[in-house]
Amino acid sequence: MNPTRKRRLITVTAVLVAGLVAGTLVVMALGSNLAYLYTPSEVLAGETGERARFRLGGMVKDGSIQRTEGTLENSFAVSDGDAELVVEYTGILPDLFRENQAVIATGSMQDGRFIATEVLAKHDETYMPREVAEKMEAAHVKHNVDDSKATY
Structure with a gap:
């Protein structure tokens, strides 16, 4: 795999994982305040x-x-x-x-x-x-x- 593509794939994966973690934390925080x-x-x-x-x-x-x-x-x-x-x-x-x-x-x-x-x-x-x-x-x-x- 091309090093540039590998770096992009890692970056996109890291952004998606960070987004999922942030979304989960927001949902949990909102749920506890209802x-x-x-x-x-x-x-x-x-x-x-x-x-x-x-x-x-x-x-x-x-x-x-x-x-x-x-x-x-x-x-x-x-x-x-x-x-x-x-x-x-x-x-x-x-x-x-x-x-x-x-x-x-x-x-x-x-x-x-x-x-x-x-x-x-x-x-x-x-x-x-x-x-x-x-x-x-x-x-x-x-x-x-x-x-x-x-x-x-």
Whole structure:
């Protein structure tokens, strides 16, 4: 084989291997940073791993917000209409955070509790994250179908 062709072949092979290694590292890094959105009923049904990091979405239950005096510790219940899950968060809650409003909390389950590292509140009266809206609508449709089958 011609030395020039051999050098080109080695160079092309090295570039391809480097590209594959870089692509694999990027995919692995992105995969570890993904946080999927779940509703409380999906979490309680066991659709998440015990230590997996994910987002919990739903509505803040009326009367569930509790703040510990003198600390930044907060707890509140998030509901999707079927189930509710208590969220514990240490930090300053967003200004728009309040009862009966949509919220997304990022964190993980630890010893049967959802420990949030970040809490996001909706920003206006009509906004709800698309994923939360779709899952809440599915729960609403399910409840309406169940109610129509009930005999009174």
